[in-house]
Amino acid sequence: MTKNNKQLDKIIALAKRRGFVYPSSEIYGGFAAIYDFGPYGSLLAKNIKDYWWKKMTQEKENIVGLDSAIFTSPKVWEASGHVSGFSDPLMECKNCNARLRADTLLEEVGVFADEKMSEKEIIEIFLNNKDKHKCPNCGKKDFSEPKSFNLLVKSNLGNFTGDFEKDPAYLRGETAQGIYINYKNVMDTSRVKIPFGIAQIGKAFRNEITARQFIFRTREFEQMEMQYFIHPDMTKDEYEKLKKERWQFYLDLGIKEDNLKWKKHEKLAFYAKEAYDIEYNYPFGFKELEGIHARGDYDLSQHSKHSGQSLEYLDPETKEKYIPHVIEASGGVGRAFLAIICDAYCEEELENDTRTVLKIDKKIAPIKVAIFPLLKNKEKLFNKAKEIYNNLKNQYYCEFDSSGNIGKRYRRQDEIGTPYCVTVDFDSLENDDVTIRDRDTMKQHRVKIEDLETFLKDNLNV
Ligand code: GAP
Secondary structure (H helix, E strand, O other), rough: OOHHHHHHHHHHHHHHHHHOEOOOHHHHEEEEEEEEEEEHHHHHHHHHHHHHHHHHHOOOOOEEEEEEOOOOHHHEEEEOOHHHHHHEEEEEOOOOEEEEEHHHEEEEEEEOOOOOOHHHHHHEEEEEEEHOOOOOOOOOOOOOOEEEEOOOEEOOOOOOOOOOOOOOEEEEOOOOOHHOOHHHHHHHHHOOOOOOEEEEEEEEEOOOOOOOOHHHHHOOOEEEEEEEEEEEEHHHHHHHHHHHHHHHHHHHHHOOHHEEEEEOOOOOOOOOOEEEEEEEOOOOEEEEEEEEEEEOHHHHHHHHHOOOOOEEEEOOOOOEEEEEEEEEEEHHHHHHHHHHHHHEEEEOOOOEEEEEEEOHHHHOOOOOEEEEEEEOHHHHHHHHHHHHHHHOOOOEEEEEEEOHHHHHHHHHHHHHHOOEEEEEOOHHHHEEEEEEEEOOOOOOOEHHHHHHHHHHHHHHOO
């Protein structure tokens, strides 16, 4: 096992042990490529989403929010090109029936297909390298011919004939389509003018053939997407601006810049005119964290053609009529979550111990402050600590913990990334002060109880 695989295993174990991420349906033996976020995981995911939402909508004069439904008319996915063009090259091992992706098998023999390379090209490269491959499951070299497998997830919603294969409603494969089909509604009902953006956070579903690497590639996941509608002449400048902002977003979340890099796509997805990814250095290598795409007028033109509705924009000043072009920022909540915990994970050698600590940026840490009475069976300490907890919990996610020795309580909070621990001891009863311990430096100092709120406000940066 390589060092990096070990690192990922440790992170997966911590995520389970401390209530960040659970495999879905675990009591039934699991459900492949689906995960649930536990108490701390759901808080961390929420903090990432809230920060994105604040940056994308509240702090922007010309970007508005949307929450469109997961289900749409199936016509949306025909118009968008997903029904005909959103697929991966699937093949089966004839010996053990494992389902495999041709590009993944190529990767295993050191041939890296671009994620957005056309399927035909991937299949061609695969067939040219056919002799090199063996099934990762059973080791045999006998595969079916690769065929195109559509990633859209089908459902029988509203279909009472039972034949949903023939007439399916799709779960959305990207949240972006919900934005395009509401572009006209938003324009007609709010005061936006080009250039303007529509932001949305929501679930998306893809029938990924091979889902690996923990929450990196799952079949149900959440996207944070912003579609920016512009005049075609603005594309170059606005695209560069968006790229800069998206890079800065990840730095603001505390990710080390050395662990980020740009990847330009030479081969483009069916909708894209230009595409860059921000990649993160996951334990399994640099992989896509977010895509920033220039989609031209592809989507609005397609929806206009298929729906028969004009989606043209009339410039109120120049009177020019045109179909706006779109640039998008499309990130995954799970991928940001994984990047953040990988980046924050540290093991530090202490005198008699190793401490595991998640140095998550304070503004997105799930729990901001933990409050401890030094001893649990001393009523006065317990009550004073509870009083502090009750005062702070209106403002911050706090935890009250009176169990075990203080060292163990610190370790537990370190593992969930709590920036500050406050201990109430016997001096607190005399002097009305407490000890504050800093997660990253482990340094402790005394603060008057009446100054606690100011201290936290100045240091938590929320
Ligand atoms: N609207 C454009 C779009 O959906 P994409 O590159 O297919 O583009 C955008 O996906 C982002 O969504 C990715 O950068 C990634 O963060 C996330 N994502 C895509 N597929 C995913 C999956 N199977 N599991 C987890 N996240 C995924």
